[in-house]
Amino acid sequence: MIHLRRKSKPIVLKNRTASTNTTSVTIGGDAPIAVQSMTTTDTADVEKTLEQIYGLKMAGCEVVRCTVQDPKDAAGLPAIVSRSPVPIVADVHFDYRMALAAIEAGVAKLRLNPGNIRDEKKIREVVKAAIDAKCPIRVGVNMGSLDPDLEKRLGHTPEAMVESAMRHVTILEDLGHTDIIISVKAHDVRSTVEAYRLMAKRVAYPLHLGVTEAGLPREGTIKSSIAIGMLLAEGIGDTVRVSLAAEPVEEVPVVWGILRALGLREKGLDITACPSCGRAEIAVVELARSVEAIAKAYTAPVKVAVMGCVVNGPGESKMADVGVAGGKGKGAIYRKGALVGTFPEAELLGALRLEIERVIDEQYPAYRNELTLLTPSST
Numbered sequence: 001m002i003h004l005r006r007k008s009k010p011i012v013l014k015n016r017t018a019s020t021n022t023t024s025v026t027i028g029g030d031a032p033i034a035v036q037s038m039t040t041t042d043t044a045d046v047e048k049t050l051e052q053i054y055g056l057k058m059a060g061c062e063v064v065r066c067t068v069q070d071p072k073d074a075a076g077l078p079a080i081v082s083r084s085p086v087p088i089v090a091d092v093h094f095d096y097r098m099a100l101a102a103i104e105a106g107v108a109k110l111r112l113n114p115g116n117i118r119d120e121k122k123i124r125e126v127v128k129a130a131i132d133a134k135c136p137i138r139v140g141v142n143m144g145s146l147d148p149d150l151e152k153r154l155g156h157t158p159e160a161m162v163e164s165a166m167r168h169v170t171i172l173e174d175l176g177h178t179d180i181i182i183s184v185k186a187h188d189v190r191s192t193v194e195a196y197r198l199m200a201k202r203v204a205y206p207l208h209l210g211v212t213e214a215g216l217p218r219e220g221t222i223k224s225s226i227a228i229g230m231l232l233a234e235g236i237g238d239t240v241r242v243s244l245a246a247e248p249v250e251e252v253p254v255v256w257g258i259l260r261a262l263g264l265r266e267k268g269l270d271i272t273a274c275p276s277c278g279r280a281e282i283a284v285v286e287l288a289r290s291v292e293a294i295a296k297a298y299t300a301p302v303k304v305a306v307m308g309c310v311v312n313g314p315g316e317s318k319m320a321d322v323g324v325a326g327g328k329g330k331g332a333i334y335r336k337g338a339l340v341g342t343f344p345e346a347e348l349l350g351a352l353r354l355e356i357e358r359v360i361d362e363q364y365p366a367y368r369n370e371l372t373l374l375t376p377s378s379t
Helices: 046-059 071-083 096-105 120-133 148-154 158-174 189-202 217-233 248-261 284-295 313-318 345-363 365-370
Strands: 011-013 025-027 034-038 063-067 088-091 109-111 137-142 180-185 270-273 303-307 322-326 330-335 338-344
Touching: 025 034, 034 248, 046 063, 046 071, 046 248, 063 071, 071 088, 071 096, 088 096, 096 109, 096 120, 120 158, 137 158, 148 158, 158 180, 158 189, 180 189, 189 217, 217 248, 270 284, 284 303, 284 322, 284 345, 322 345, 330 345, 338 345, 345 365
Parallel strands: 034 063, 063 088, 088 109, 109 137, 137 180, 270 303, 303 322
Antiparallel strands: 011 025, 322 330, 330 338
């Protein structure tokens, strides 16, 4: 059961340069839960960074964070922000000059813990610039970046993360900045879930969900899916990043998979596939992977059932827009459980693709212009 979503303050992210072609993304309120990731390139290398940003956008990412560690990174930001198709978040730590440069470059949001700057005068300068520019700030506390005194007193606990985050939030609020987004990430599921539950009771600001340093794709996907899925099912969370030790574009499908599984967002084919068994008369795993490859060409939320035999095929297909069930050297295509036709195995994928496109034309016409057909060689 999905709980009613926690009420949070809506905060709009939009790159603030005149030449930008980005669209705005709202975090919180009644807005859809937003999908985020982070570049791994040297931000000073504008072209490589933009190439990665566009790749993330094509994968379905809606907000992208870039590190800003030094003046070279900061110098690349104006061009990146102005040419990015998505809102850009500047990841800044300790050096207030990088925060000021990012705000001047027109970023949509800062990821900054003001308490890390230490000097009160410099903190005030950054916060004033953010307020003047209407630039939101994300306060992000990880289990490995607790305030030292809280770590000593409370240990590596969810409570310590929340109290550490609240210190940074209070600094911003006392200076008049309330366009705040918060994250409290741990590397394990239990601590992450408990920290966000505690934070959700303390503030009405939007929450950025994630498991920090989740691991390699397999382990990281499992941990992230459990933690993020639990929180979203409880109505907690407004934007999500799955942090994997992999190319950032690999993070995006995982987020969409979590959101789609919970019925919170729709994007791309929703594939149901049987696990195969002794009844299967076709290589069902191979078939499912082929359908998954086809899925990359579509953004419409078409439901597709992939079955290995005719025992479950018709029944499962009734709950899907399109179904495919394998047989000996052939297969059947279904539409809402009704048989469309039987085709030789070599023609099955082509017939399935044709039926998917018919569904898009009839049920999701708005997605037709976004359709990018795969070439035969890519399937």
